[in-house]
Amino acid sequence: MVVAFHVLFDIPRNAMSSLQINVGARQNHSLSPHLQRAVHMLQMSSLDFAALVRGKMEDNPFLEEEGIDTETAHEGLPSVDMAASTQDQAMDAEHSPDREIWLADAFQGSAHRAEGSDISAMDFTESPTTLAMHLHGQLNVMPLPARDLAMCQAIVESLDEDGYLRTDLHELVAILPESHAPHVDELAFALRLVQSLDPAGVAARSVGECLLLQCSGIDDPRMSELARRMVSEHLAAVAKRDVTGLSKRLGETPLFVEQTIDRIKRMNPRPGWSYSSSRVDYIVPxxxxxxxxxxxxxxxNPAVVPHVRLNKVYEKLFQRHKTKDHAQLIDHLQDAHWTMRNMEQRFATILGVAQAIVRKQQYFLEYGAMAMKPMILREIADEVGVHESTVSRVTNNKYMATPLGVFELKHFFSRSMTSASGEACSPTAIREVINDMIAAESPTSPLSDGDIARQLESQGLKVARRTVTKYRQLLGLEAGEKRKRLA
Incomplete structure (x- = not known):
């Protein structure tokens, strides 16, 4: 409860000043730092959570990986009798100078690499191949004179993340050393050489040039030539997908023009992204x-549960020897206990929510998507005994491996749609019905979205045409007219 004092200075028209003090009470709901961290840990993905725990094990001497025998960890340490069974031995060791030195070293240096070791964890990590490394590797195997190679390398080093050359050739002349002193025409030749490298479209100076460089990769010579003309002369019409206008201007059939547009659309306008250093997240159930x-x-899944435990030996030693000067170690010990408790709570909550979902959606697991039941967060929250917000965080970036595939936990939640008979059905089930309708249609006479909506209504499912369109797009299916042309 926070009491707020509002001091208001009220100056009336008669110039008489008065002071008003209004005392009001209001309640602010705020999470403590520990609770905020617990909430954050709960909604993290399994990969991010594992990385967080690994970092804590490296920084916190009281946390260790399971499988390490802490009972023998004391062997070889000076002036320390870990097996001391009498109180006198413990007291003698407690005041030993060597022991105090060892305790400080053990607690402060346990997270660092051993001195004299030439191997670190970074030695085992794979170095990503960047676009520049990929291009330099191709240039280095070409029989190029040193001057030409230097010009090509300067162009490669000037490319941005997308693989484009945004720097003017005149500016590149000033970058190269005077010993080479290239002319702009020579740099233009080096640019064409770099543009011939893999990936196709690299070192382009515009989107049009990038697509034009990729037209040579089209196997059909007629389509390759048409694509060149469309990209170089009518790129705006290609972007608008003006099939009729392009057909008249280029003297080609609308079908061939549309096929060529589809081929251009499959080109990569950012070839540099293939060698981006951005992290790739893999789905782990x-x-x-x-x-x-x-x-x-x-x-x-045992693979997502970190193998970490509290180092009881270090904890007992520290409890016997801690002083007011060990504030940092006290924080480490508290954080270790907190981490272990929250890790247990995280996985207990995930398992409880997953079990409740399976109980509610067992017909989906047995009969497929058509048997998916509508389900909201409150149903699972009431069954597990937690708040809806907790269920929302648990189902975020968490996955379940089933005989039908791997699904995000959020996949099992959907609002209820009422059929003509008054029964509740799930949008997931309706999407599956739409998918089956399109799979069973005649290739020469495909169903339009309106046809699908009418058939659904005849089966007691009243779904708007725009909703059918949305569900069809979610399924990755083309519209009826395009399915007919593709057929």
């Missing part, structure tokens, strides 16, 4: 669902 004799069994 947090829970695994299997069918056994008793029903559906839900278990945590």
């Amino acid at each position: 947090d829970v695994i669902v299997r069918r056994d004799r008793k029903g559906w069994d839900v278990q945590l």
Whole structure:
């Protein structure tokens, strides 16, 4: 509860000043730093959470990886009798100068690499191949004179993340050393050489030039030539997909023009992204669902549970020898206990939510998407005994491996849609019905979105045409007219 004092200075028209003090009370709901961190840990993906725990193990001497025998960790340490069974031995060791020195070294240096070691964790990480490295590797195997190679290398080093050359050739002349002193025409020749390298479209100075460089990769000579003309002369019309106008101007059939546009659309306008150093996140299921004799069994995926535990030996030593000067170590110990508790709570909550989802959606696991039931967060929250916001965080970036595939936990939640008979159905089930309708249609007479909406209504499912269009696009299916042309 926060009491706010509002001091208001009220100056009336008669120039008489008065002071008003209004005392009001208002309640602010704020999360403590520990609770904020717990909430953040709960909604993290399994990969991010594992990286967080690894970082804590490196920085916190009280956390260690499971499998390390801490009972023998004391062997070889000077002036320390870890097996001391009598109180006298413990007291003698407690005041030993050597022991105090070892304790300080153990707690402060446990997270660092051992001195004299030439191997670090970074030695085992794979170095990503950048676009510049990829291009330099191709140039280095070409029989180029040193002067030409220097010009090509200068162009490569001037490319941006997209793989484009945004620097004017006249500016590149000033970059190269005077010993080479190239002319702009020579740099233009070097640029064409770099543009011939892999990936296609690299070192372009505009989107049009990037696409034009990729036209030579079209196997059909007639389509390749048409694509060149369309990109170099009518790029705006290609972007607008003006099939009729392009057909008249280029003297080609609308079908061939549309096929060429589709081929141009599949070109890569940012060839540099193929060698981007951005991180790639892989989906690792947090829970695994299997069918056994008793029903559906839900278990945590052992691969996502960090193998970390509290170092009891270090904790006991520190509790016996801690002083007011060990504030940082006290924080480390508290953080270690907090991390272990929150890690247990995180996985217990994930498992509980996953088990509740499976109980609600067992027909989906048995019969497929058409049996998906509408389900909201409150249903799972009430069953597990947590708040809706907790369920929302748990289902964020968490995945479940089932016999039908790997699904994000959010996949199982959807609003209810009422059929003509008054029964509730899930949008996921309706999408599956639409998918089956399109799969069973005649290739020469495909269904339009309006046709699908009418058929759904005849089956008791009243769905608007625009909703059908949205569901069809979510399924990655083309419109009826384009499906007919592709057929």
